[in-house]
Amino acid sequence: MILVEAVLGNRNEPKWQALLASAKIDFLELDQWESQKSRLRKRTVSDQELAISLERGMHIHDGDVLHWQADSYCAVVARIDVREVMVVDLTELSRLDPVLAMRTCIEIGHAMGNQHWPALVKNNKVYVPLVLARKVMDSVMRTHAFENIAYEFVPGREVIPYLAPHETRRLFGGAEGIAHAHADSHGQIRK
Numbered sequence: 001m002i003l004v005e006a007v008l009g010n011r012n013e014p015k016w017q018a019l020l021a022s023a024k025i026d027f028l029e030l031d032q033w034e035s036q037k038s039r040l041r042k043r044t045v046s047d048q049e050l051a052i053s054l055e056r057g058m059h060i061h062d063g064d065v066l067h068w069q070a071d072s073y074c075a076v077v078a079r080i081d082v083r084e085v086m087v088v089d090l091t092e093l094s095r096l097d098p099v100l101a102m103r104t105c106i107e108i109g110h111a112m113g114n115q116h117w118p119a120l121v122k123n124n125k126v127y128v129p130l131v132l133a134r135k136v137m138d139s140v141m142r143t144h145a146f147e148n149i150a151y152e153f154v155p156g157r158e159v160i161p162y163l164a165p166h167e168t169r170r171l172f173g174g175a176e177g178i179a180h181a182h183a184d185s186h187g188q189i190r191k
Contacts, residue, residue: 001049001050001051002048002049002050002051002066002067002076003051003053004050004051004052004053004054004066004067004076006054006055007054007058007060007061007064007065007066008064008065008066008067009064009065010061010063010064010065011063011064011065011077016065019068019073019075020065020075020077022073023073023074023075024072024073024074024075025074025075026044026045026048026074026075026077027044027045027076027078027079028042028044028050028066028076028077028078028079029044029045029080029081030042030060030078030079030080030081031080031081032080032081032082032156032172033172035059035060035061035062035078035080036059036169036172037059038052038054038055038056038057038058038059039052039053039054040052044076048076050066059169060078060080061078061080062078062080062082062157063078063079064077064078065077082155082156082157082160082172083129083130083156084130084134084153084154084156085127085128085129085130085154085155085156085159085171086127086128086129086130086134086141086151086153087126087128087151087152087153087154087159088108088125088127088128088141088149088151089124089125089149089150090105090108090124090125090126091124092149092150093124093148093149094124095148096148101148104147104148108126108144108146108149111140111141111144111146112126112128115132115140116131117131118131118170118171120163120167120170120171122162122163122167127159127163127171129156129171129172130153138153156172
């Protein structure tokens with residue numbers, strides 16, 4: 001077992017680009033939730049067991065170099081599977097009458113909340129990780145026919161550079177397998 005107590009660098013850094021160019025690379029494949037953990041035990045693609053024990057608050061990014069063997073030019077690099085994100089652009093609403101803009105924002109919030117979609121608002125954009133098939137989320141947005149907004153689906157990796165670590169965790173971390181709880185007519189929570 002390989003113990004990882006610190007990230008050595010990232011494959012996108014010039015130093016690591018040069019070292020990894022001729023190295024044998026093994027990947028530790030993580031989902032979004034796993035990448036947010038500072039303690040984790042998992043096997044790499046080639047079946048090496050890693051025990052990750054990072055400082056609290058630290059987490060793994062896509063491309064992080066977790067292990068390096070200089071004598072054999074072998075590395076273990078993190079590969080994180082990040083889902084697509086629907087990006088809703090609210091910029092045009094700023095050009096509208098404030099009452100109409102506010103009503104549209106409330107309607108969008110109601111529609112997304114009614115679907116139990118996790119969302120993050122930053123500047124004039126709303127980021128929603130795909131928790132359903134893209135065509136289903138697209139259908140919901142088209143059904144509501146929101147005027148003066150635009151939305152598109154983009155790879156999650158394109159969004160991450162614009163987010164702070166806590167925003168990334170909020171948007172991606174723990175979004176897998178969310179059990180939607182609902183209250184019945186007697187106020188009892190059921191899943």
